[in-house]
């Protein structure tokens with residue numbers, strides 16, 4: 001059992017900013033993250049560059065280390081542990097352990113994941129999530145000279161394509177499903193945020209030789225003759241369909257917030273996002289939420305929201321940050337509008353297309369069912385190790401089904417570890 005005045009779940013940009021602000025104001029702060037290192041998605045650990053000390057990531061991690069906050073990596077929060085405690089599972093040592101953390105104030109900074117939509121061939125080796133492929137490459141996966149198609153939707157596509165080129169890939173095509181008519185007003189709205197224009201320009205500079213097409217999406221991933229790997233991606237603009245030969249497909253359809261912990265704790269929601277006030281307080285006393293679970297709006301939003309929550313925990317004024325936070329919120333709303341999914345994407349899966357990869361459930365078994373509970377009972381869809389994190393958002397897009405309940409443990413936990421915890425013994429819960 002560990003105690004903190006401020007407990008932060010998630011060490012991405014939002015959690016790091018929150019922890020720094022709280023710890024620098026003298027609060028005993030603990031940050032938990034399930035990855036081996038802090039940084040979240042965008043500051044994920046990777047190969048060090050010559051100028052790494054000048055990066056925002058280095059400066060933030062350095063400041064976190066000096067702030068006095070305790071960073072515990074390799075801890076995955078899977079349940080609450082009473083009114084002011086949560087439980088995390090850790091496998092950093094030799095054994096898998098369950099640890100309980102008591103808090104006075106809790107900041108949820110659990111980030112987002114990619115949305116995947118099923119289409120024929122999307123389970124072929126060689127088809128990756130866009131951010132997933134980037135993460136692998138940053139971790140050492142060699143991509144030198146490989147032909148890559150980047151497809152789907154969202155600003156992440158450009159970032160991923162540019163990074164893959166920097167790592168030596170030949171990005172042969174970027175297919176963005178959003179039509180130019182939606183992207184144009186978004187691009188114009190960026191004049192108020194010069195830093196984002198600069199970032200975009202930097203990406204475009206890496207991609208000046210790569211065809212980038214709006215209103216274009218993948219309809220099928222085509223296998224090699226032996227069916228074992230990817231040969232090409234079939235792209236369409238709704239009128240014309242053509243095959244783009246490639247070795248890899250990096251495909252993602254914007255992001256989905258990681259809100260399972262907030263649901264489990266009982267936070268109120270506004271649509272798919274956690275409802276927060278201007279201090280990032282949720283509907284629960286003592287619980288704050290920052291970053292992507294409150295709206296998909298990128299790193300600048302995550303940083304300012306994190307700082308606001310950390311200061312609010314310390315009882316400090318956040319007035320000077322409110323205008324920035326509001327501008328970033330507006331940016332998030334523009335993103336959502338520009339990258340809305342088109343109707344055609346909902347009809348790509350054929351009866352044979354696997355929708356739930358963990359339990360191998362094809363589309364044909366889901367057609368005609370009435371909702372999540374029905375699908376779980378009839379097919380085990382969403383009941384595998386990812387617990388619906390991948391097929392859930394896909395089914396919401398395809399059929400409008402919403403997950404009906406979130407139950408502990410949020411992630412698979414070894415039964416022996418679960419049984420050893422006092423809270424489990426006391427509550428008598430089943431694993």
Ligand SMILES: Cc1cc2nc3c(=O)[nH]c(=O)nc-3n(C[C@H](O)[C@H](O)[C@H](O)COP(=O)(O)OP(=O)(O)OC[C@H]3O[C@@H](n4cnc5c(N)ncnc54)[C@H](O)[C@@H]3O)c2cc1C
Nearest residue numbers: 010012013014034040041077110111131291292298299302
């Ligand atoms: C796969 C992927 C790749 C991306 N790549 C880029 C990019 O190249 N460029 C760019 O501009 N933006 C990128 N983004 C978007 C970017 O990550 C976000 O805008 C920004 O990082 C949001 O910061 P955050 O702190 O809210 O969340 P995140 O950075 O996602 O951090 C959340 C952290 O919380 C941890 N966590 C979640 N749940 C738990 C739990 N239960 N227990 C313990 N820890 C938990 C996660 O593992 C993660 O480390 C990417 C997003 C994704 C999903």
